[in-house]
Amino acid sequence: MSDAPLLRIEGLTKHFHLPGGRVVHAVEDVNLAIDRGHIVGLVGESGSGKTTVGRTLLRLTEPTAGRMIFDGTDVFALSARDMRVWRRRLQIIFQDPYSSLDPRLTIAAIIDEALDTRGLPKGRARRDRIAELLELVGLAADHATRYPHQFSGGQRQRIGIARALAVEPDFIVADEPVSALDVSVQAQVLNLLEDLRRRLNLTMLFISHDLSVVEYACDEIVVMYLGRIMEKGPSRALRADPLHPYTKALLASAPQPDPTRVRTHVPLAGDIPSPISPPSGCVFRTRCPIAIAACATRIPPTRDLGGGRSVACLRVGEGADHPPFEMEAHA
Amino acid sequence: MSAAAPATMPTSGGEIDGLAEGVVLAVTDLETHFPSRRGVAKAVDGVTFTLPRGRTVAVVGESGSGKSVTSLSIMGLIAPPGHVAGGRILHRDRKGVVRDLAKLSNAGFRHIRGPEIAMIFQEPMTSLNPLMRVGDQIGEMIALHERISRRALRARVIELLQLVEIPEPETRIDAYPHQMSGGMRQRVMIAMALACRPNLLIADEPTTALDVTIQAQILALLRRLQADLGMSVLFITHNLGVVAEIAHEVVVMYAGRVVEQAPVGDLFARPSHPYTRALLASTPNIARDIDAEGRRRPLAAIPGAVPPITALPPGCAFAPRCAHVLDACREGRPGLVAIAPDHVTRCIRRDLP
Ligand SMILES: Nc1ncnc2c1ncn2[C@@H]1O[C@H](COP(=O)(O)OP(=O)(O)OP(=O)(O)O)[C@@H](O)[C@H]1O
Ligand SMILES: Nc1ncnc2c1ncn2[C@@H]1O[C@H](COP(=O)(O)OP(=O)(O)OP(=O)(O)O)[C@@H](O)[C@H]1O
Ligand code: SF4
Ligand code: SF4
Ligand SMILES: [Mg+2]
Ligand SMILES: [Mg+2]
Numbered sequence: 001m002s003d004a005p006l007l008r009i010e011g012l013t014k015h016f017h018l019p020g021g022r023v024v025h026a027v028e029d030v031n032l033a034i035d036r037g038h039i040v041g042l043v044g045e046s047g048s049g050k051t052t053v054g055r056t057l058l059r060l061t062e063p064t065a066g067r068m069i070f071d072g073t074d075v076f077a078l079s080a081r082d083m084r085v086w087r088r089r090l091q092i093i094f095q096d097p098y099s100s101l102d103p104r105l106t107i108a109a110i111i112d113e114a115l116d117t118r119g120l121p122k123g124r125a126r127r128d129r130i131a132e133l134l135e136l137v138g139l140a141a142d143h144a145t146r147y148p149h150q151f152s153g154g155q156r157q158r159i160g161i162a163r164a165l166a167v168e169p170d171f172i173v174a175d176e177p178v179s180a181l182d183v184s185v186q187a188q189v190l191n192l193l194e195d196l197r198r199r200l201n202l203t204m205l206f207i208s209h210d211l212s213v214v215e216y217a218c219d220e221i222v223v224m225y226l227g228r229i230m231e232k233g234p235s236r237a238l239r240a241d242p243l244h245p246y247t248k249a250l251l252a253s254a255p256q257p258d259p260t261r262v263r264t265h266v267p268l269a270g271d272i273p274s275p276i277s278p279p280s281g282c283v284f285r286t287r288c289p290i291a292i293a294a295c296a297t298r299i300p301p302t303r304d305l306g307g308g309r310s311v312a313c314l315r316v317g318e319g320a321d322h323p324p325f326e327m328e329a330h331a
Numbered sequence: 332m333s334a335a336a337p338a339t340m341p342t343s344g345g346e347i348d349g350l351a352e353g354v355v356l357a358v359t360d361l362e363t364h365f366p367s368r369r370g371v372a373k374a375v376d377g378v379t380f381t382l383p384r385g386r387t388v389a390v391v392g393e394s395g396s397g398k399s400v401t402s403l404s405i406m407g408l409i410a411p412p413g414h415v416a417g418g419r420i421l422h423r424d425r426k427g428v429v430r431d432l433a434k435l436s437n438a439g440f441r442h443i444r445g446p447e448i449a450m451i452f453q454e455p456m457t458s459l460n461p462l463m464r465v466g467d468q469i470g471e472m473i474a475l476h477e478r479i480s481r482r483a484l485r486a487r488v489i490e491l492l493q494l495v496e497i498p499e500p501e502t503r504i505d506a507y508p509h510q511m512s513g514g515m516r517q518r519v520m521i522a523m524a525l526a527c528r529p530n531l532l533i534a535d536e537p538t539t540a541l542d543v544t545i546q547a548q549i550l551a552l553l554r555r556l557q558a559d560l561g562m563s564v565l566f567i568t569h570n571l572g573v574v575a576e577i578a579h580e581v582v583v584m585y586a587g588r589v590v591e592q593a594p595v596g597d598l599f600a601r602p603s604h605p606y607t608r609a610l611l612a613s614t615p616n617i618a619r620d621i622d623a624e625g626r627r628r629p630l631a632a633i634p635g636a637v638p639p640i641t642a643l644p645p646g647c648a649f650a651p652r653c654a655h656v657l658d659a660c661r662e663g664r665p666g667l668v669a670i671a672p673d674h675v676t677r678c679i680r681r682d683l684p
Contacts, residue, residue: 045542045543045544045545046513046542152636153394153636154636155636182393182394182569182637183393183569183571183610183613183614184393184609184610184613184632184633185632185633185636186613187613187614187615187630187631187632187633188632188633188634190615190630190632191629191630191632194627194629209542209543211543212572212614212615212616212617213615215615215617215621216615216617216620216621216627216630217615217627236621236625239617249544250543250544252547253543253544253546253547254543254572255543255546255547255550255570255572255573255575255576256572256575256576257571257572257574257575257599257611257614257616258575258599259574259575259576259578259595259596259599260596261575261576263547263550263551263576266547266548266551267544267547268544268547268548269548271512271514271515271545272512272542
């Protein structure tokens with residue numbers, strides 16, 4: 001673990017402007033630091049702003065406000081020209097291995113395109129590098145001459161990973177990288193990512209809606225709701241002792257492969273509200289089982305709890321124990 | 332064939348005996364084929380399972396294993412040139428009449444689909460009409476099967492919306508699908524399926540597209556409806572966690588075949604088939620896969636990928652990926668063997684620990 005984080009995001013905000021003057025508050029004042037060699041998981045319900053965070057970090061979507069200090073540089077302040085040089089240091093792996101690869105290109109050509117930005121001369125060295133990359137992700141060098149449709153979903157995701165690694169990025173955003181895969185194949189790709197992280201000291205933001213995948217794959221977990229961070233902390237601590245009512249509900253909602261567990265309560269009622277008119281105060285208050293009057297008027301400040309943990313809830317740490325989250329009983 | 336006769340006439344064709352008491356549906360050696368210029372795709376190629384009355388049976392399997400084709404075959408909804416090429420689908424209706432749905436005509440199915448068996452389809456947006464108010468869509472289902480006044484119909488729809496726990500049903504009845512969240516739309520789909528009070532509900536991945544929080548809500552709803560209405564449910568999913576939450580019994584499919592059926596407790600405690608075991612082992616489980624120092628153990632991934640159904644290996648379809656494969660596995664196709672009174676498996680090895 002290094003002293004200074006590889007990247008630090010401060011006050012990241014993204015508003016999308018819709019026709020008619022309406023504004024989507026997709027991301028609101030997100031602060032986050034990621035250490036080199038760490039995989040940070042980003043979880044939250046659909047529409048909570050996970051993809052938008054990932055895309056703005058790569059400036060695939062321009063942020064509305066905020067800074068990202070990456071290795072000492074404010075990336076959001078870079079000119080379009082400087083950004084082009086920077087882009088190769090930041091890569092993204094997409095959810096859908098089917099649509100993210102150009103069907104008309106061979107695997108060699110797909111990776112070759114990525115290597116262009118690296119300035120590696122064409123010829124022998126490139127061919128060797130392509131073979132090396134394919135091997136790195138568990139494919140064979142002779143796969144290079146084939147087309148995407150000749151591969152299975154898991155293999156295509158490996159190709160997407162090889163493409164992202166081709167330029168030796170410092171940081172990778174993986175947006176639901178295993179969500180489209182079957183469990184047996186998902187396990188192969190998770191093993192590959194862990195193996196690569198160890199060998200290449202990769203730093204990654206891992207976006208997923210599957211908590212068991214995030215708990216397994218990530219060192220830290222960030223929980224988002226309606227554009228804001230509710231809680232973050234090391235995976236194990238967060239799982240063992242979730243503090244924010246939303247984190248508790250998410251963990252309790254995840255189905256467990258254990259039929260002796262009998263669920264007696266639904267952890268969270270209702271739906272996530274529209275980000276066009278998010279609730280005042282704490283955005284979670286309309287579904288929060290322990291909300292109080294103050295939650296409607298005050299935006300909960302993020303409190304640093306030490307040990308890498310922080311939480312944004314007015315009622316956490318107020319002393320009194322909250323109504324227990326009785327969610328299950330054992331048969 | 333006289334299957335067009337009303338279902339109330341126990342003498343009409345397509346009826347047979349041989350369905351054990353207390354069983355609503357028994358599928359035996361079902362084969363569903365899709366011919367094409369490049370050959371026949373055997374999407375379902377040996378599906379055998381039983382659904383006891385008033386129970387929930389989950390069908391679990393990876394993408395392409397034939398789960399949806401199995402349920403569409405039961406509903407008689409396989410579009411030509413696809414067809415049921417073999418096997419039996421014995422169904423007992425609410426009057427006790429047993430029919431082989433594999434041989435039922437389209438006209439015969441008119442009395443089955445809706446009042447006897449209803450289905451929630453995998454793609455919710457393709458089964459809801461975006462231009463029609465949700466209440467009208469539910470009402471249409473009812474009006475298809477009974478004569479009812481407009482006022483009574485509206486009352487029935489509101490009752491159904493209440494049943495699926497949609498808040499403010501008197502207002503929501505007039506909403507369009509796009510005005511609802513994914514969870515609310517899924518509740519509407521369930522209301523539509525329940526409109527004619529079926530005694531068998533087939534739910535094809537009804538929670539796969541939903542967030543875990545909403546999934547927990549829908550699973551709780553389906554559990555309650557199943558118990559309150561005494562329905563039998565065939566629940567299709569690829570998620571073993573969901574299986575553990577909803578099912579009484581589990582059917583595991585691989586490459587168009589059923590490889591194991593067992594009560595849910597047995598399946599998780601004593602999985603028998605190597606594929607079932609491998610599937611359980613490859614699902615991340617923090618207690619098992621992360622050691623005391625917080626280090627990850629590699630997941631027990633299954634090597635390779637599911638073979639395309641047009642190129643299945645001879646013998647056991649799982650053989651190319653199986654850690655316990657023997658030469659004999661590649662020769663003959665293993666049959667389903669009972670290893671306990673209500674636990675069957677399709678594997679030749681009886682000697683695995
Ligand atoms: N280009 C856009 N224009 C307008 N609104 C957008 C745009 N992109 C995203 N949004 C909105 O911003 C919010 C956050 O979306 P985002 O895709 O980041 O969520 P997410 O957490 O990744 O969700 P999911 O789990 O469904 O992928 C949503 O309400 C979404 O509809
Ligand atoms: N109309 C069709 N024509 C030809 N092949 C088909 C047709 N419908 C399904 N198949 C094939 O049959 C096989 C089984 O498909 P099915 O949809 O039943 O899988 P599934 O288990 O429901 O998968 P998923 O989990 O992805 O929904 C697949 O290989 C599929 O490509
Ligand atoms: S601040 Fe209030 S509404 Fe928000 S999570 Fe805490 S208790 Fe609930
Ligand atoms: S029959 Fe053979 S190959 Fe098939 S699952 Fe059993 S041991 Fe494995
Ligand atoms: Mg997203
Ligand atoms: Mg399906």
